[in-house]
Amino acid sequence: MSTDMFHLGWFLEGSSAQAWNQEYTGFIGRDWMRPDLMVDVARSLERAGFDYVLLEDTSWVPDTFGGSSEVYLRHAIATPRQDPALVAAVIAQATTRLGIVPTLGTYAYPPYQLARLVGTLDQVSAGRIGWNVVTGSSDGAARNFGRDAMPEHDERYVRAHEYLDVVNRLWGSWEQDAILDDTTAGVFADPAKVHTVDHTGKYFSVRGPLNSGPVPQGRPVIAQAGGSPAGKSFAAAHADTIVSTAKGVEEMKAFRDDVRARMVAAGRDPDDCKVLFLTSPVVGLTEDEATQRRRARHQEGLDQAAIRMFSQLAKTTNIDFSVYDLDQPLDTLDFATNGHQHMLGNFVARAGAKPDATLREISASLYGEGSIDFTGTHDSVAGRMCEVMQEVGGDGFLLVSYSLSRRHIAEITEGLVPALQRRGAVRSRYAHATFRDNLLEF
Numbered sequence: 001m002s003t004d005m006f007h008l009g010w011f012l013e014g015s016s017a018q019a020w021n022q023e024y025t026g027f028i029g030r031d032w033m034r035p036d037l038m039v040d041v042a043r044s045l046e047r048a049g050f051d052y053v054l055l056e057d058t059s060w061v062p063d064t065f066g067g068s069s070e071v072y073l074r075h076a077i078a079t080p081r082q083d084p085a086l087v088a089a090v091i092a093q094a095t096t097r098l099g100i101v102p103t104l105g106t107y108a109y110p111p112y113q114l115a116r117l118v119g120t121l122d123q124v125s126a127g128r129i130g131w132n133v134v135t136g137s138s139d140g141a142a143r144n145f146g147r148d149a150m151p152e153h154d155e156r157y158v159r160a161h162e163y164l165d166v167v168n169r170l171w172g173s174w175e176q177d178a179i180l181d182d183t184t185a186g187v188f189a190d191p192a193k194v195h196t197v198d199h200t201g202k203y204f205s206v207r208g209p210l211n212s213g214p215v216p217q218g219r220p221v222i223a224q225a226g227g228s229p230a231g232k233s234f235a236a237a238h239a240d241t242i243v244s245t246a247k248g249v250e251e252m253k254a255f256r257d258d259v260r261a262r263m264v265a266a267g268r269d270p271d272d273c274k275v276l277f278l279t280s281p282v283v284g285l286t287e288d289e290a291t292q293r294r295r296a297r298h299q300e301g302l303d304q305a306a307i308r309m310f311s312q313l314a315k316t317t318n319i320d321f322s323v324y325d326l327d328q329p330l331d332t333l334d335f336a337t338n339g340h341q342h343m344l345g346n347f348v349a350r351a352g353a354k355p356d357a358t359l360r361e362i363s364a365s366l367y368g369e370g371s372i373d374f375t376g377t378h379d380s381v382a383g384r385m386c387e388v389m390q391e392v393g394g395d396g397f398l399l400v401s402y403s404l405s406r407r408h409i410a411e412i413t414e415g416l417v418p419a420l421q422r423r424g425a426v427r428s429r430y431a432h433a434t435f436r437d438n439l440l441e442f
Contacts, residue, residue: 005442006389007051007396008417008426009241009276012041013404014057014081014103021076024405032080035090041409042091045098048413049427051274051439052099053091054132054223054243054398055084059108060140064314065321085117092125099435101130101223106163107156108136108145112206115170119215127434130221133238135160139318157230162201164222164238169197171219173209189213217436227255236262241274241439243398246371252277252392274395274439279370280402281385283378283411294375310359321359329356370400378411382419389425 017032019025028037042053061079063069072079084102091100102121104114114131122129135156136142139149150156178193197208224239226232227246235242236259246255260270284290310321372388374381385397401408420426432438 004386004390005425005427006394007241007274007276007439007442008049009051009099009101009243009396009398010041010045010053011243011278011398011400012038012053012055014055014084014087015079016404017076017080019404022403022405024407033082035087037404037406038087038091039094040406041404042095042098042100044406044409044413046095048417049421049430050098050413051396052101052130052221052223052241052435054101054130055087055103056132057081057084057103057105058138058141059105060138060144062138062140062314064138064140064318065310067320085121088121088129089124092121092128095128096126097128097430097433097438099128099130099221099438100125101132101221103132103134105134105136105141106160107142107147107150110206111163111166111204112170112208112210115167116210116212118167118220119171119210120212122215122217122220123213127216127436129217130223130241130435132223132225132243133160133164134225137318153228154230157226157234159203160234161237162203166197166199166201166204166206168219169199170206170208170210171215173197174214176214176218178214217434221435221439232259233262233266235259236268236273237266239273240436241276243276243278244371245278248372249388249391252371252388256393256395272440276396276398277371277392278398278400279372279374280400281374281381281412281416283374283376283381283416285377287376287380290375290377290381294373324359327358329358371397378415378419381416382423382425385420386423386425 015032016028016035016037019028019037020032021029031037045053058078058081061069062072062077065071069079071077085104088100088102091098100121102118104118106114109117118129118131136150142148142150151159173195174189175193175195178189180187180190182188194209197206199206199208221240222238223241223243224231224235225243226235227244242259244252244255246252256275259273259275263270263273282290282294284293313319314321374384376384389396399412417426421428427438427441430438431441
């Protein structure tokens with residue numbers, strides 16, 4: 001097995017409606033409720049040997065930008081969103097090896113309910129479920145669950161540490177060999193191997209055990225995307241895979257090194273956690289075709305996506321960017337948030353090389369790239385991805401499409417991935433049946 005292999009995941013927004021009004025999406029504005037596109041994407045990713053698909057979610061109709069939901073509803077931004085656990089169950093029935101990672105908030109579920117839900121998904125998928133842990137960032141979401149606002153940023157992570165402790169103990173409340181299925185003795189489960197949890201903490205009180213039985217993976221794969229100091233410490237303590245939007249090779253390497261050092265400090269083997277960097281490759285049959293596609297996307301960023309991007313940023317940071325002049329230099333503004341601090345930090349950092357950059361200029365430079373810009377033929381992009389992984393040190397990429405279509409998925413899974421496979425950079429077939437084992441394969 002090549003030591004230079006890396007992992008691939010796919011970031012899938014929480015509804016087929018994300019593809020609305022895009023090219024090559026047919027009648028998705030009419031058919032988005034049905035899971036057909038999601039299932040087709042998942043099957044294509046599995047054929048290509050992807051480690052997992054991450055199902056993004058948000059649990060409110062945003063109204064931060066301009067104090068209204070208008071821009072979000074008009075353009076299908078962050079809404080509608082279907083329940084990711086149900087989508088995960090549908091995808092699980094349509095695939096056999098692909099890992100499936102729904103996003104579920106610690107603010108939205110009591111620990112017992114979440115442990116039972118995710119544990120059941122792991123059972124019905126034969127050990128292929130993960131959980132993207134989010135602590136919440138939007139007060140609008142908090143109000144949908146009986147709270148006036150989200151707790152302070154760092155307190156959310158303190159609460160989440162206890163939450164993870166509880167769900168881990170619940171998943172372990174049935175020993176793996178607790179089910180005897182002994183028809184001769186008339187014993188289904190060994191009572192000595194099923195244990196209460198009896199947790200009483202600052203935030204939660206849970207007796208246990210789960211009533212749903214043992215979890216095939218022991219513990220579903222934990223994914224996390226926190227980029228603040230508190231978020232990285234939380235991920236280092238709990239995560240099996242981490243999603244990062246660090247910009248450029250130097251920041252990517254620094255982020256990974258930082259998280260791995262935190263894992264060592266937490267008493268964990270850093271090789272047990274895979275850091276995947278968000279990117280959106282643009283590929284074409286020729287370099288010119290790919291460049292033209294990137295230019296068209298960039299032009300969209302200049303013409304339309306400033307409002308689209310700032311409405312998304314408003315949703316996650318709780319900052320109403322509609323009150324700012326897009327041509328105002330960023331260094332004249334002072335932002336503070338109790339929302340998603342890492343995303344705001346990434347945005348503000350883009351002004352570092354050009355302190356007088358305007359909001360419009362920064363939005364255009366950010367649009368559509370992720371951690372790094374890959375543009376070219378399938379072969380040249382594959383070569384560059386391998387070079388970046390060598391420089392960063394691992395562990396892989398989380399791909400995202402800003403114009404999801406079956407055509408674009410095919411360009412990646414039937415074009416780019418085979419070019420990576422020919423280089424021995426990614427798997428050609430799965431070696432294991434469970435998500436965790438495939439993630440730890442290399």
